[in-house]
Amino acid sequence: MAKMTLQEKLALLSDAAKYDASCASSGTTKRGSRDGKGLGSTTGSGICHAYAPDGRCISLLKILMTNYCVYDCAYCVNRVSSNVPRARFTVEEVVWLTTEFYRRNYIEGLFLSSGIVKSSDYTMEEMVRIAEKLRESGFRGYIHLKTIPEASAGLIERAGLAADRLSINVELPTDASVKTYAPEKDPVGIRGAMGKVRLTKEDYSERSYTGRRRGKFAPAGQSTQMIVGADPSDDATILGNANRLYGAYGLKRVYYSAFSPIPDASAVLPLVDPPLMREHRLYQADWLLRFYDFGLDEIVTRDAGGMLDLDVDPKLAWALAHRDRFPVDVNRADKETLLRVPGFGTKIVQRILSARRNGALTLEDIRRMGGRVKQASSFVVARGHTPGQMLDAADLRARFVKPRQMELF
């Protein structure tokens, strides 16, 4: 086989990496290079340097170290039984691509993942070497390392010291599905590795008896990803699992990735269009659980077969089912109640709370602050506004549902 050019490798190994949804570069320690001795900086909220036509942010150089893999996961384009061409970057190639892209302001840093070659420890060590080499060369940008679950504790520790974020994918919503579709992966082992990351991070955050810290371990925390739509799990199962993962491992994010067809597919999985709306609703529900104090049983009910409503967002769906809790008076209600109004986000609620000290607010005032009044108006009382009969109208739900586009024939 002729030797692949760097461009051919890059094409292959970035194509193989695109099924990882995460591209975040936020929430790490603040670093910079104004001292002239290194390259790069980090900002609080991360930067998207470009957007692909799939609407997703491109913040990091997201590549696999290699797409050779000894595992046979049905959903994965790189599984051992797939016919895709294989390639592998050298350590130097990844370091070079990352810094040269960074110098031209194309990226915030590197997201490195990999197929499993030889053994977990071998693969992890090669990945850790890349991150360490980047740091040695003075690179201060963002590094996200995918962690191989079976890797030894010592390697996970080195990974966390070089990288900003570590992630280990739980892959599928239930242990049974992992066993079916990713036979070599062990869900207990995956959780064990997430536990190791959490405990190591806590260990590092404690000061020694001299009051000094030993270093920063994965300052941007850890995250995980679940594929949605490849197995029959319902939304209640998916969100229940996510909620457990947030609680047990202190995850920064759980990413939901709508299963999309891959070239060279396996026979056991459906080749349908990815369920993008379902994925979107799951993210909205995830937000409600984490930032709006909703309970899981409020968001997905057994009446709906454990699935989220695809037509309206989960907060609106909750409000429509609990109309007795409305209307809410924007000039009197407390924070918790305001957070439950469809169309009000956490920021808007904060603005309402501080602005209403200057006098009663009208709907127009709230629109000016950035509230989505069109959605909220049926659920709130404001100065000069009551929803009246609107709240009880039988067709209230229908007013929020976008008419479906006619299919081209």
Add this chain to the structure above:
Amino acid sequence: MYAPRLPRIGTYAAWRETARRLARAEIPTAAVDWGLEGGDASMFDAPLPVNRGDLRVPKSFADLSRSLIPERSGRGLTLAYALLVRLQDTPKLLSNRADPQVAEARDIAKAIHRDLHKMHAFVRFREVPDTEGKRRFTAWFEPTHRIEEPVADFFVNRFGDMDWTIVTPEVTIRYHGRTLTLEAVDSLRPEASDPLEQLWTTYYSNIFNPARLKPDAMRAEMPKKYWRNMPETAAIPALIANARTRMTAMQEAGATAPAPNTARRKEKNANRPMPGLFAPAHLSDLGRDLAACTRCPLHGPATQAVPGEGPADAALMIVGEQPGDQEDVAGRPFVGPAGQMFDRLAAEAKLDRSAAYVTNAVKHFKFTQRGKRRLHQRPDAGEISACRWWLDRELASVDPELVVAMGATALHALTGDGRGLLKRRGGLEQTRDGRPLLVTLHPSYLLRLPDPESRDRAMADVRSDLSRISELLDN
């Protein structure tokens, strides 16, 4: 009428100085016509009033005004002054976002922040031949507003080890030899390229997933006006045009046969479990069965069952309540805060923990979750009795000479009655299967005691209980 004309570089400082003098002289907003040097001259331009000292403004106004001055139409200059004047009578003005002027100012500030953010993101450097042995890069960018001054620091902090220049139609920002200079000079867009652009476009094209085509979402975040200075965007039309075809082709191709060398590749998997050479020890057998336990509902929310640990023939067995948050994640008993408290007391009582078999009455963590936090909950009688099956097997297998019950749950599990713990503490009782049982408090109870005095007393109690153990074992 006043008509201050501000310089293109140093605009904010000049605006601040001028606005301070005008506001101190109580010049109304309508009497000031703000503008930039080189813009329209004014028919009337009175000399500025003399400087009469400082003005007090809230800190949030300093940040807000900085974001208003770069606004291109000049409205930001006027609005910033209008707010400054009104703040003299209404110091809390900025907290009221319902106020139309505050709302407008926040909207402008938001547009400026977006412009800054997009410039941080979309500037594309190109390498230019170096002359002094240091690598040099240059970029052309067309910001919507006059943000060259506030944006420069971001690039200084990021590209501290290289020489670079960013040219905009009105200003040239230069960072050479670690010195930053800004110069107001008109420039035209250069035609240039960099060999890395081809690699970058390769990456851009391949990270795109054609099954998820959403061009509107892309354009909302990366408006077309930026495209001509971003090399990768040349690939967009073809990526969009071919997306559906690629997707249909994948679907029609359907599943493929496994690669012919699959079996050979799988053999390279060094992770595959080796066939067992030795029969597993008795207790680890128990641990494996325990991992699959579904005898009570607690196995659902917990991440794993936590078996006991210690020598399989230990003379001493210590029983706690249940794993906590950290034990649940680590899979080991007594490693969290309560475990550390226990270790400390044991060390003070000269008790060797590693010689004891340490376990819990209930093997799964019971908790309620608030957001991301997991709050400990005491196991109920049903859960304790469901889990006693495991505790009994541990007792039978380890066969200890002495058992220590720490806390009411352990006492309940071992004797069938956990009531009256404080009265029974320090006493020697019997387990259901007739072993001597020393009763003491649970370390997490000590951690929860609010006042230091009663905590010290309780700690001393536990310490004295633990220090009796070696004597009890000798008899």
